[in-house]
Amino acid sequence: MIERDLPAGPGTVARVRFTDRTDGNLHIDAPGVEATRRRIVDLPWTWLRQVHGATVVEVESPGARSGLEADGAVTTVRGAVLAVQTADCAPVVLVADGCVAAVHAGWRGIASGILGAAVEEVRRRADGPIRAVLGPCIHPAGYEFGPTELDEVVAVAGPAARGVTREGAPALDLPAAVEGALRASAVTSFEHTGHDTCDVGFHSHRARGDTGRQSGVVWLEDRPAGERR
Numbered sequence: 001m002i003e004r005d006l007p008a009g010p011g012t013v014a015r016v017r018f019t020d021r022t023d024g025n026l027h028i029d030a031p032g033v034e035a036t037r038r039r040i041v042d043l044p045w046t047w048l049r050q051v052h053g054a055t056v057v058e059v060e061s062p063g064a065r066s067g068l069e070a071d072g073a074v075t076t077v078r079g080a081v082l083a084v085q086t087a088d089c090a091p092v093v094l095v096a097d098g099c100v101a102a103v104h105a106g107w108r109g110i111a112s113g114i115l116g117a118a119v120e121e122v123r124r125r126a127d128g129p130i131r132a133v134l135g136p137c138i139h140p141a142g143y144e145f146g147p148t149e150l151d152e153v154v155a156v157a158g159p160a161a162r163g164v165t166r167e168g169a170p171a172l173d174l175p176a177a178v179e180g181a182l183r184a185s186a187v188t189s190f191e192h193t194g195h196d197t198c199d200v201g202f203h204s205h206r207a208r209g210d211t212g213r214q215s216g217v218v219w220l221e222d223r224p225a226g227e228r229r
Contacts, residue, residue, distance in 0.1 A: 001040070002193050004133055008220055009097030009126075012078070016093050017041065017217040018135035018193060020201050025212035026085050028067075037083075040217060045081045046073050052108035054117045056101070071109050072118040074101040076125050081219040087203040090137040090178050091216025094118060094187075096126035100218045107145075107172055110181050111152040119185040130187050134178050135216045136195035136202050140164060140171035143206065157181040 001023050004016040017040060019026060024036040028047055037045050044063030048070045056072035057065045062080040065073065073082040074094075082102035084091050089106035092115065103109075103118045122130055140163030150172055153161050157180035163173030175192050182190055197204040203212040 002135065002195065006095045006131060006133070008095050008100065011223050012098060013221050013223045014093075014095040014100050015041070015219050015221060016095070016133055017215075018091060018195075019214040019217070020136070021203055021212070021214070022201070023214070025203070026083070026215040027211065027213040028085060030212070040215070041081055041219065043079050043081045043219060045083050046075075047083050047085070048073060048104070050085065050104045052106050052112070054109065054112040054114045056103075056114070056118050056121045058121070071105075071114050072101060072103040072121070074099065074118065074121040074125065075220070078220045078222060081217060083215045083217045085213040085215050086135075086137065086197070087205045087210055087213050088138040088197050090174055091135040091214075092118075092178060093133045093135070093216060093218045094122050095131045095133070095218070096122050097128050098220070099126035100220055102216055102218050105178055107149060107153050107174070107177070110177055111156055113156065115178065115181040116185045119182065119187055129189055131189040132182050132187050132191070134175060134190070134192040136193060136197050136214065137174050137178075138198060138204065138206055139175065139196040140173040141166040142196070142198040143171045143174065144169045145172040153177050156184070158184070
């Protein structure tokens, strides 16, 4: 598991977790998925039926909106766990003062504007800068891509989204596409954990035909007294 704890305003911290294969299968229909979720964080989760669109839902209480068709969730509520599931697509977490969002960003979602929509929802609820963290996703070396679909992503994310595979074929550079789409929405604080889902430590549909999923998870907590920023 990859862990980040980020400041989210006075007295508040955002807990960010990106799971890997060793943390279990977080597919929403996986046997025992509720127990798997509780092992990661024992709080009510909001999980989504992801459709590669641009819908972002507001979560007003812990566990609310679970099972809705959407590709992003936003909350200002402490203890409300937001989660997205991926197996090559990009899990993106947004953190601002008193507000967090979790976003599922595949190529269709990026082309449809999911990242801009999520940033807009955060800005409606929080002043000041937004910090973005990208978790494990597929990298261009293993992501050969058709020219028409690649043009759709580049139109939103910029030319840096064009990459090449290890064999030299046209590819989508998904981390660059995520960063480009976020910068187009004036998000300048961006961190990528650097992990490629083609590595065997992660579930990957493209590399191995895996049916399992990892999760990107975020929630707000009160910052314990004395905890460093």
